[in-house]
Every structure is written in C-alpha cells, then in structure tokens.
Amino acid sequence: MPPSGIEKLAIDTIRTLSIDAVQRANSGHPGAPMALAPVAYALWQKVLRYDPADPTWPNRDRFILSNGHASMLLYSVLHLTGVRQVDHAGRVLDAPAVSMDDLKAFRQLGSRTPGHPEYRLTTGVEATTGPLGQGAANSVGMAMASRWMGARYNRPGLTLFDHDVYAILGDGCMMEGIASEAASLAGHLRLPNLCWLYDNNSVSLDGRTDLSFNEDVGKRFEAYGWAVTRVSDANDLDQLAKALEFFDRTTDRPTLVIVDSHIGYGAPKKQDTSAAHGEPLGEDQVRAAKRTYGWPEDAQFLVPDGVREHFDQGIGARGRKLRQEWEALRERQRKEFPDLARELDLIDRFELPEGWDRDLPVFPADPKGIATRESSGQVLNALAKRIPWLLGGAADLSVSTKTALKGEANLTPAEPGGRNVYFGVREHAMGAIVNGMVLSKLRAFGSTFLTFTDYMRAPIRLSSIMEIPAFHVMTHDSIGLGEDGPTHQPIEQLASLRAVPGLRVMRPADANEVTECYRLVLESKHHPTILSFSRQALPTFDRTRYAPASGARKGAYVLADAEGGKPEVLLMATGSEVRLIVEALEKLKAEGIRARAISMPCWEIFEQQSPEYRESVLPSTVTARVAVEQAAMFGWEAYVGRTGKILGMKSFGASAPLKDVLVHFGFTTDHVVAAAKEQLGRKGR
Numbered sequence: 001m002p003p004s005g006i007e008k009l010a011i012d013t014i015r016t017l018s019i020d021a022v023q024r025a026n027s028g029h030p031g032a033p034m035a036l037a038p039v040a041y042a043l044w045q046k047v048l049r050y051d052p053a054d055p056t057w058p059n060r061d062r063f064i065l066s067n068g069h070a071s072m073l074l075y076s077v078l079h080l081t082g083v084r085q086v087d088h089a090g091r092v093l094d095a096p097a098v099s100m101d102d103l104k105a106f107r108q109l110g111s112r113t114p115g116h117p118e119y120r121l122t123t124g125v126e127a128t129t130g131p132l133g134q135g136a137a138n139s140v141g142m143a144m145a146s147r148w149m150g151a152r153y154n155r156p157g158l159t160l161f162d163h164d165v166y167a168i169l170g171d172g173c174m175m176e177g178i179a180s181e182a183a184s185l186a187g188h189l190r191l192p193n194l195c196w197l198y199d200n201n202s203v204s205l206d207g208r209t210d211l212s213f214n215e216d217v218g219k220r221f222e223a224y225g226w227a228v229t230r231v232s233d234a235n236d237l238d239q240l241a242k243a244l245e246f247f248d249r250t251t252d253r254p255t256l257v258i259v260d261s262h263i264g265y266g267a268p269k270k271q272d273t274s275a276a277h278g279e280p281l282g283e284d285q286v287r288a289a290k291r292t293y294g295w296p297e298d299a300q301f302l303v304p305d306g307v308r309e310h311f312d313q314g315i316g317a318r319g320r321k322l323r324q325e326w327e328a329l330r331e332r333q334r335k336e337f338p339d340l341a342r343e344l345d346l347i348d349r350f351e352l353p354e355g356w357d358r359d360l361p362v363f364p365a366d367p368k369g370i371a372t373r374e375s376s377g378q379v380l381n382a383l384a385k386r387i388p389w390l391l392g393g394a395a396d397l398s399v400s401t402k403t404a405l406k407g408e409a410n411l412t413p414a415e416p417g418g419r420n421v422y423f424g425v426r427e428h429a430m431g432a433i434v435n436g437m438v439l440s441k442l443r444a445f446g447s448t449f450l451t452f453t454d455y456m457r458a459p460i461r462l463s464s465i466m467e468i469p470a471f472h473v474m475t476h477d478s479i480g481l482g483e484d485g486p487t488h489q490p491i492e493q494l495a496s497l498r499a500v501p502g503l504r505v506m507r508p509a510d511a512n513e514v515t516e517c518y519r520l521v522l523e524s525k526h527h528p529t530i531l532s533f534s535r536q537a538l539p540t541f542d543r544t545r546y547a548p549a550s551g552a553r554k555g556a557y558v559l560a561d562a563e564g565g566k567p568e569v570l571l572m573a574t575g576s577e578v579r580l581i582v583e584a585l586e587k588l589k590a591e592g593i594r595a596r597a598i599s600m601p602c603w604e605i606f607e608q609q610s611p612e613y614r615e616s617v618l619p620s621t622v623t624a625r626v627a628v629e630q631a632a633m634f635g636w637e638a639y640v641g642r643t644g645k646i647l648g649m650k651s652f653g654a655s656a657p658l659k660d661v662l663v664h665f666g667f668t669t670d671h672v673v674a675a676a677k678e679q680l681g682r683k684g685r
C-alpha cells in the first residue's frame with residue numbers, strides 16, 4: 001500500500017527538501033533520497049529508539065547512512081525530526097542540528113550540510129560516510145560495542161545497553177570488499193542487533209548494475225549467517241514495517257533487508273543513466289517530480305503544516321519516553337552499582353579511570369633489550385588492567401603483534417563482553433570496525449604488520465577526518481623484519497601515513513619510549529595514532545646516561561648530546577635506527593667530533609611544539625645533518641635541509657636474515673659515522 005495522508009505528506013517533505021537543496025546547490029545526488037524517503041520514514045518514525053531532544057543518549061539506536069552520497073536524506077530527516085545540536089563539549093543546545101538555513105546552504109563552505117555526512121560537524125551524523133562500504137563496516141563495530149556495553153554494564157532488571165544499529169547501504173557499498181569482510185565477521189559473531197537496509201535499485205553511477213554486478217546478494221548473506229528478508233517496493237510502508245519487525249524478532253543473527261527501489265522516484269525521466277545520480281534534476285524535472293507527488297510545483301523548501309508535529313508525535317514522543325525510562329535506570333544503577341555507574345560517567349566523557357597509568361612498566365637499561373612489539377605487549381596489558389573498556393585485537397596476527405590481553409576473554413557470540421577481538425584476515429574491515437567501536441566511546445585498537453596499513457588506509461584516513469582516537473598497533477615495521485622479504489617490509493608506509501593530516505605516527509626507539517607513546521595515545525581524545533613497532537630486539541637505553549624517555553612526549557628530543565659545546569653535526573632517527581645514531585655519536589666522540597642524537601618518535605607532535613623548543617632540538621645554525629630511517633626518505637628533507645644526508649630506502653627490501661639485510665642496505669653505525677664526517681667535510685675512514 002502506498003502511503004497516504006500525513007504519512008505521505010511527511011515522506012514527500014523529505015523528498016522535496018532533498019530535491020530543493022540539491023537543486024539550489026546545483027550539486028549533489030537527489031535520486032537516492034527520493035527513493036529512500038519511505039525507508040527512512042519507516043525506520044525513524046516507527047522504530048528507531050532515538051530522542052531528538054537528546055542526541056547524546058548513550059543507549060540510542062544508531063543510524064548510519066553508508067551510501068553517504070544520499071546525505072540530503074539524512075539532513076532532511078534530522079531537520080524534520082527536530083534533532084537538537086550538540087556542542088563540542090557534549091552539551092545539548094537549544095538549536096537545531098540542521099536548520100532550514102543549513103538545508104539551504106547544502107554543500108556550501110562552512111555549512112553543517114556538507115556533500116557527504118561528516119561526524120562532529122553535524123549532530124545526528126554518527127559516522128562520516130562517503131567512501132562506499134565504510135559506514136556499513138562502522139555499523140558492525142557499533143553493534144559489537146552495544147553488545148559489549150550490555151555484557152559489562154547490564155544487570156538483571158537493569159538493562160542499560162541494548163541498542164540496535166541500522167545502516168542503509170546501496171549497490172556501491174554492496175560491491176565493496178569492506179562490506180563483505182564486515183558482514184562476514186558480523187555473521188560469525190551472530191550480531192542480533194545489526195540491521196542493514198540494502199537499497200537494491202540495480203543502478204549505480206555508470207548505469208545498470210548488471211554491467212558488473214549480478215550475484216545473488218541474499219544468498220551471499222545467508223551464507224554469511226545473516227537472516228535475509230525482502231521488501232519488493234520501497235514505497236510500501238506495511239512491507240517495510242514487517243521487515244523491521246522481522247529484524248526485531250531475529251535474535252540470533254544480523255538481518256539484511258533487501259529493498260527494491262526506483263532511484264529518483266517520482267521524476268518522469270528514465271533514471272537509469274546519469275540523471276538523479278551525481279547531478280541535480282534541473283528545474284523541469286523538479287517541477288515534474290513535485291507534480292507526481294501532488295506537491296505545489298513552485299513551492300521550495302516547503303514543510304507543510306503538521307509534518308513537524310507528526311514527527312514529534314512519533315519518534316519524538318517514543319524517544320522521549322524511552323530516554324526518560326533509561327535515565328531512571330541509570331539513577332538506580334548509581335545507587336545499586338555505583339562503581340559501574342562511575343565507569344559509565346568516565347566513558348561518557350571519554351575520560352580515563354584514576355590511576356590508569358599506575359602500572360605502566362619502566363624498563364631497565366639493557367644493551368640487548370627487547371623488541372618494541374614486546375614492550376608494546378607489556379604496556380598494552382598494563383593499560384588494559386586499569387582501563388576496562390580498552391579492547392581490540394589483530395587481523396590474524398596477534399601472536400606476532402603481541403596484542404593479546406592476558407587473562408581476558410575472547411569476544412565471541414557467546415561472550416560479547418570479551419576484550420580480545422579476532423578480526424580475522426580482514427584489515428580493511430578491522431579499521432572501520434575499530435572506528436565504529438571508538439565512535440561508541442570504547443578505547444579500541446586493531447593490529448597487523450605495518451606494511452598492511454595499505455589495506456586499511458581508508459578507515460585510517462576517516463578516523464583522522466572524524467578526529468577520533470582510534471589506534472593501531474603495527475609491528476614488523478621495517479626491512480629489519482628480515483626473511484619475509486619485500487612484500488612484508490614496509491618502505492613508503494611511514495611517509496604516506498605521515499601525510500595524513502591529524503594522524504599521529506609514532507615510532508619509538510626503545511621500550512621506555514613505547515610507554516610514553518602509549519600515554520600519548522590514551523590521553524588523546526581527537527587524534528588517531530599508528531604505532532610502529534619492531535620485530536627485532538632494540539637496546540633499552542640507559543636513561544641515567546641519556547635523556548629521560550619522557551622527551552618522547554614532545555615528539556622529538558635530544559637523547560644524547562656532545563660534550564664540550566655546541567654540536568657540530570645533528571644525527572636524527574626514529575625507532576630501530578636510533579641505536580645507530582647513538583652508537584655513531586659515541587664513535588664520533590672518540591674522534592673528537594661533537595654530535596647530537598635526536599630521537600624523533602612522532603613528527604606530528606614535534607611540529608606542534610613551540611618554535612623555541614624546535615629550535616633547541618634542531619638549531620638552525622647547525623647545518624651538518626644526517627637522518628636515518630629504514631623507510632622511504634620522503635619527508636626527511638624538512639629536517640636535514642637541502643644539504644643534509646638521508647640514509648633511507650630507495651628501493652624495496654630483500655628477503656634475508658636481519659643482519660645481512662641491514663648491511664646490504666647500509667644501516668650500520670659505520671655508515672652513519674661516515675655520513676656525519678662527510679657532512680662536516682672530513683674524509684671518512
């Protein structure tokens with residue numbers, strides 16, 4: 001049955017607001033919002049447990065628009081349901097999340113209605129979407145987080161966390177590998193609180209999807225272990241309601257609802273080519289569509305009387321009531337389980353428990369030392385003991401990356417509150433699932449070999465765009481991993497990750513720098529981090545002889561300095577190569593040459609220090625400079641200057657034992673010494 005009365009009016013308002021905003025911007029995708037308006041309506045108005053008056057309510061259902069190009073669908077709904085704005089301190093303001101002026105400023109500079117939904121910019125946008133498939137994978141992380149929170153904080157008769165997570169996704173998302181990876185894991189974990197609504201319109205940008213996509217999606221999802229149901233007409237509210245009830249009844253697996261729809265519904269022109277996709281309809285089509293809807297042709301941005309009230313009586317009233325009931329439960333929790341209540345306060349404010357860093361290890365000086373992946377494992381475990389909501393795992397490499405949290409349960413279908421997550425060999429989804437968990441305020445991490453960050457660049461980049469502190473433990477961080485050879489030896493990864501705005505790349509030199517780097521990670525509320533750790537043992541520096549490891553907190557610091565005056569030559573390095581510059585400094589000292597060894601675990605943080613501090617570490621008058629890093633040299637020019645020397649990698653690595661690889665590519669103390677002398681215009685020996 002097609003909608004009628006006020007329901008039709010509400011749905012057509014979503015449609016026409018979307019059409020008008022795209023038309024006014026003269027840019028955007030009206031087709032999907034026109035088709036999906038009834039789907040959004042059925043979900044938001046009838047089902048979603050969401051209080052527009054408090055979008056921060058922790059147990060709200062989450063809604064993700066994975067096909068972010070349909071952003072106007074979400075903005076129209078946020079506007080019509082009257083979702084309030086939340087400021088950066090988490091306060092709910094007496095202002096709309098999306099005002100009429102915002103709708104009119106769609107895709108304009110500084111507006112809250114950018115081309116694709118952006119987390120933090122617009123209240124009600126639960127995740128930044130746009131790169132297809134990401135939002136779908138985020139939703140898996142959010143569903144895992146909901147279950148995790150429930151397992152930890154619910155008590156009999158006191159259910160604080162049981163929210164559902166809904167994602168709308170299109171053919172594009174369905175074609176992306178990341179959605180398959182995430183769906184496979186969601187099926188494995190049997191997440192009953194996850195519902196994907198698939199806009200099966202058989203059209204994508206290049207035309208009909210049968211140009212490239214003919215598989216039976218339903219069968220594929222059944223094979224993943226999902227429950228699958230169908231809606232044969234996106235305009236049929238009864239069918240949509242039944243599908244959402246089916247999801248509600250399904251308690252042992254995730255649900256896929258395949259919704260057949262017609263892109264650009266209501267516009268008479270055939271919509272199976274480019275129109276209604278990446279471009280506005282044009283004035284004539286806009287009028288024609290409005291005629292089809294029975295809408296006044298000349299009206300723009302019209303919200304008919306009664307529509308806002310209708311939403312308020314639906315989602316508004318339901319959400320208010322549910323949220324108030326939840327607040328009452330939370331009060332009971334405060335009385336009956338005060339410790340749990342306090343933990344939730346901390347989580348809510350994204351803070352850490354008192355004494356969270358109390359057990360952090362201090363590593364004694366040791367010339368042989370340990371691999372930074374090993375010290376990382378120890379530090380991570382010390383943190384996990386104090387921060388109950390720290391959880392994560394690896395993409396099938398936890399034995400190598402040393403990320404297992406000892407004594408903690410695995411996260412499984414039967415134990416959704418476990419803290420060791422087995423992502424399987426699904427790096428791309430892992431990145432997005434970790435983002436989803438962090439968006440749900442858990443301190444979540446992923447892990448694999450540094451070289452495989454290539455498989456997860458999109459979610460890493462999005463974590464930075466969203467300004468969320470997701471972090472990843474990346475080991476085997478150089479050619480120093482040895483025998484596995486060029487495919488596993490990262491070369492350009494450090495440089496490419498350093499190029500991501502806001503992302504912190506940390507490559508600590510020894511065990512104590514590892515501890516400092518983790519402090520920075522946990523203290524960060526808005527910066528994601530890639531931690532880069534060695535497979536091979538690295539000496540633990542004698543901090544009575546050299547500077548304290550706390551210098552790492554400034555991103556770069558003078559670890560060891562020449563005696564007897566200003567240094568003649570600056571030696572700088574990160575991670576495993578810092579030992580080389582320290583040894584070189586000692587050798588140069590024996591020859592009467594004053595060198596300075598600078599450990600630079602995090603360029604991004606160093607760049608945020610005062611000009612005075614940076615000058616104190618890298619005095620501009622000292623132009624003899626050598627940088628050492630087993631990676632592509634890109635970027636080091638900024639620190640060595642035009643005349644400095646970079647000892648780095650110009651090629652891929654090689655498969656051979658560690659010591660042979662290092663000698664072959666010139667990562668030896670003697671080589672650093674020679675480079676330093678060359679810089680000073682002296683003959684190397």
Ligand SMILES: Cc1ncc(C[n+]2csc(CCOP(=O)(O)OP(=O)(O)O)c2C)c(N)n1
Pocket residue numbers: 031032067069130131132169170171172173201203204205263277
């Ligand atoms: C990873 C990624 N690749 C490509 C694009 C560009 N893009 C935007 S929409 C779209 C087609 C999407 O088709 P579909 O999901 O079926 O959406 P519909 O056109 O049906 O609304 C493409 C390729 C993108 N946003 N993200």
Ligand SMILES: [Mg+2]
Pocket residue numbers: 170171172199200201202203204
């Ligand atoms: Mg499509």
